[in-house]
Amino acid sequence: MKKKKAEALMQRLVQNKISRPEFEELLGSLEDPEMVNGMEESMRIHFEIVLNEYNKSLKSNGQVENKHSK
Numbered sequence: 001m002k003k004k005k006a007e008a009l010m011q012r013l014v015q016n017k018i019s020r021p022e023f024e025e026l027l028g029s030l031e032d033p034e035m036v037n038g039m040e041e042s043m044r045i046h047f048e049i050v051l052n053e054y055n056k057s058l059k060s061n062g063q064v065e066n067k068h069s070k
Helices: 001-016 022-033 033-060
Strands: none
Touching: 001 022, 001 033, 022 033
């Protein structure tokens, strides 16, 4: 349950939709290992999504060099 709450709070944070009370709850939960694990997992997933989107945009703009073309 705590893990899901942590994930939800992190998603609201990265979407810039977090309220002040939610943000305070998020900060307060940094002492709870279960909450921290949920936050870490949520941020890892978010980072992978952002990185994949960035790489796709580079490819579509022709900015990524093909490894096999050398």
